Amino acid sequence: MPGGSTCSAPPLSASERPEGVEAIRTTCAYCGVGCGIRATVTGDRSVRIEGDADHPANFGKLCSKGTHLGETVGLEGRLLHPMIGQSRAGWGEALDLAADRMRQTIAEHGPDAVAFYVSGQLLTEDYYVANKLMKGFIGSGNIDTNSRLCMASAAAAHNRAFGEDVVPCTYDDLDQADLILLVGSNTAWCHPVIWQRIEAARTARGTKLIVIDPRRTETAEQADLHVTIAPDGDVALFNALLAEMRCRGLLNKSYLAQHCDVPSGYIDSLATNDFGVDHPTFAALADLVAAYPRMVTLFSQGANQSRSGTDKGNAIINLHLATGRINRPGMGPFSITGQPNAMGGREVGGLANTLACHLGFSAEERADVALFWNAPNICAEPGLKAVDLFRAVHDGRVKFLWVMATNPAVSMPDADFVREALARCETLVVSDVIADTDTARLAHIRLPALAWGEKDGTVTNSERRISRQRALLPAPGEARADWAILCDFAGRMGWSESFAFTSPADIFREFAGMTALSVQHGKVLDLTALAGLDYTAYAELEPLLWGGAHPLGRRFIHPDGKARLIAVSAQSGELADPAYPLRLNTGRYRDQWHTMTRTGLSPTLSQHRREALLEVHPADAARYGLAQGGLASVSTRAGKAIFRVEICDSQRQGDLCVPMHWTDSFASGARANRLPLAETDPHSGQPGFKNTPANVVAVHPSWRAFLVCRDDANLPGLLWWSRSRIKHGWLYELAGAADLDPAGLLPDGQWLEAADLKHGMRRIAVQGQDGALLAALYLTRTGTLPPREWASEQLCATTGSGPELLAGRPAVPVPDRGPVVCVCHGVGSHTIQSAACAGATTIDEIAKATQAGTNCGSCRPAIVRLLSEIPEPSLEAAE
Ligand SMILES: Nc1nc2c(c(=O)[nH]1)N[C@H]1C(S)=C(S)[C@@H](COP(=O)(O)OP(=O)(O)OC[C@H]3O[C@@H](n4cnc5c(=O)[nH]c(N)nc54)[C@H](O)[C@@H]3O)O[C@H]1N2
Ligand SMILES: Nc1nc2c(c(=O)[nH]1)N[C@H]1C(S)=C(S)[C@@H](COP(=O)(O)OP(=O)(O)OC[C@H]3O[C@@H](n4cnc5c(=O)[nH]c(N)nc54)[C@H](O)[C@@H]3O)O[C@H]1N2
């Protein structure tokens, strides 16, 4: 990875791979698709990444994030040593201190005054140890996970409907479906390899695609039907669909009678006229659903992250049950997971409301678990769910918090309240791979964990497939595996015997053996066949699907073996608030991962979206006086944040959307989670992130600027700034009210300067002794700024002349490629548009002409969008 101050070489190409070095098979670090990777170590901290053609999740395909994983295995920003405050400490000292503090907290306030907040980015082995330690030994249920922000509503819906949190489908069902409904899922960006599989099914068998999303995303653009639903309109819509199927005589009465328990009169009580979208759209939706029984409904955060998230999940499942569209090839309600091991966390029991292995807190279950673990302090009841947990930290009920592999200071709703809570906490321990995250900054004790590429264990993907993540690189510094840190800590608490694991294989065996308890309690989670894996078998473990294709095919898990239809009613989901007339939605960008601790360091991935954009409908922009490319401040009852305005008709009027990714390390005040309220779903405790009453005003800085520099800039207090990674350093966007003094901002060296005071223009380039560009600042009060790309490319170069540098463009103009669409080949939108105007009319012709879309394929939806925008005459002219 290019460090801030080094001028690094480009990554090795396939032909440069060292001979004789074998690829290691592992699993992608990012999303819940769980793609298999073949990774070849090509040198000190450099890795070549290819898709694993033999992995059943992706058959060799990878998206842009997986493809560029090699750019994120460097040591920049890593936490390499335990730290107490700002001082380096030994492992013994740091863990002794943590254990002392925990013992003291428990002695004075009881075990419920301590808590773990963990993550779907831990491996199953880490998760298992954390859960066992908290629920069996410390003796509290207070371990919750960021899956509470992610999958909790889907899990609750599964439990209500099926009696166990089990996904009843696999990716094969997508291949075999005639109709796929995407509910609240921007699959093309967030699960790109599933998206490619959907595209393949559409090509191979003409599968129809419906997208239900308030935004016209790149996913929605490609659908046969886009249902532009009002935020949180899903329960009404699915209830109306169920009623419509009843009216059309399409309910499966024998399936309902044999396999389902239906609240009396429920289906008959549903009306077909209350569906929240216009009549022709509803009719088109109903016609497709009626026509194609082989139907999969894939749902993610637009469903889960809502105050009615569990009801949305059950409304979807109700429709599948009532039409018998479940447990057969090409059919089923399919909640897809976000993080690489969100599913593994649910399996071991990392949510505060499960005990372990899909078991609950009945006296019998607790006794069985206590016996299995030989646990002295089995917890009495479920622990606090994330939102309540941070409230308890804030008001002092929880005094010791250990955060592992998540960044709640950014990712929790009402995050400034969460920061306050973290700052007040008597003891905050943070295990992370990065030294300076927004959360780690508040920690008393920081513990360095192994990152992807170093750690070793298993993850479970969306379809219940367990795959190995394998170490490629040696542990850097003093970093250790999360499970090893926990076992060492448990030993210091006096429980060394129960945590005497010496390898992930030991832990996996114990976990697999423990699923005998879930089997005993009638559940389908059964890994007992893996309880005897020896080290070699674990090392060589092939991807393995538990539960088979349709694990609920024989019976559902409720005592009578029947599924439950749940009576859900359409609440508006509305938090009406006249002072905040707009509704704020939040989501993800194609090439960034969550709080950007890794993807934000990749120059390639940073090209796709360099800033957090506020997407707003043209009518709202006019109404609120917002200008394209200007700044705007969004406010809610929770807080305020500033974003760059992007006016686009892909938003509904009245809705706003911002990305969740930017942190205080990447921007000032563009942190989306200052805005969502910590309002939760009553069944799952999952917060709604996608429908917050909001208001917006334009921000008018007195000057705007951009800065390219090799190292982190030492910024003065500004109205707003945002930065993104470029090949040899950083590109900063700046805006201010008070005058800027460049002296403090720019490095020492030879200054070249130009100014035009009339237009408030000032430009400064700083060169080193060898003539290489160290930094350049372009500032204006009223005018425009030069394009960023050329200036960024001059960093470290000695080729730009003084006048060129001050102009911010080369003497002989180069064509402006436009915003980058294909990050793998660096192809911009202007290049694609030119190719289209020159006669390329299909995505394959564009690929041939420009190379765009020929590597990972993540940009193909964007290319289709560009092609659709080319005016007809030029297409005709080209024919
Ligand atoms: N590139 C990238 N990929 C990722 C991640 C990432 O950070 N970056 N994170 C991973 C994780 S952990 C997760 S959980 C997944 C999330 O994957 P997704 O769920 O696909 O992602 P989001 O963008 O959060 O939200 C999906 C869509 O829900 C829509 N939506 C909002 N409100 C509603 C509503 O009321 N009803 C309906 N029907 N739709 C609504 C939004 O407009 C948005 O387009 O992505 C995973 N993959
Ligand atoms: N507004 C808004 N907010 C959201 C969402 C949304 O859609 N909108 N989505 C929510 C969802 S679905 C999710 S999943 C969360 C995600 O939110 P977070 O979990 O907070 O996001 P990450 O940036 O993935 O944080 C992971 C942290 O773990 C560290 N890490 C990575 N690997 C390891 C490891 O092996 N060990 C240890 N100890 N540390 C490691 C990383 O450096 C990073 O600091 O955000 C939620 N917040």
Ligand code: SF4
């Ligand atoms: S779809 Fe992309 S991010 Fe998700 S697992 Fe596959 S390669 Fe990784």
Ligand SMILES: [Mo]
């Ligand atoms: Mo997630």
